Amino acid sequence: MREFTSIKLNKQGDIPVYRQLGGAFCMLIERGALKPHRKLPPIRKLANALKINNDTVINAYKYLENKGIVYSIVGSGTYVAPRKHCEFPEEKIVHCVMDCYHVKAYEQRKARKPIERI
Numbered sequence: 346m347r348e349f350t351s352i353k354l355n356k357q358g359d360i361p362v363y364r365q366l367g368g369a370f371c372m373l374i375e376r377g378a379l380k381p382h383r384k385l386p387p388i389r390k391l392a393n394a395l396k397i398n399n400d401t402v403i404n405a406y407k408y409l410e411n412k413g414i415v416y417s418i419v420g421s422g423t424y425v426a427p428r429k430h431c432e433f434p435e436e437k438i439v440h441c442v443m444d445c446y447h448v449k450a451y452e453q454r455k456a457r458k459p460i461e462r463i
């Protein structure tokens with residue numbers, strides 16, 4: 346669950362939160378932090394950790410499933426699909442996630458704190 350609590354979402358931005366969350370999952374998959382067949386966190390647990398609505402997580406999981414990035418097993422959960430390369434759903438999402446990282450890095454430099462990775 347540790348790698349999911351570092352996800353930062355812009356609730357006031359132009360990109361829907363569920364797509365931002367989908368983009369963050371793609372980045373984790375791309376970096377190798379989420380391996381094929383890895384179970385994703387339960388909906389309620391992730392929603393509570395990120396302080397978002399359960400429906401937002403449901404929509405993100407459905408969005409990723411429609412893209413073939415994850416798969417669901419009824420009664421078991423949602424898992425990372427077996428693929429060699431995760432295509433980012435939208436380039437804008439990547440920029441949104443990277444912008445969040447750069448803003449956070451700037452704020453940490455300003456406060457003279459070590460830069461955290463997302």
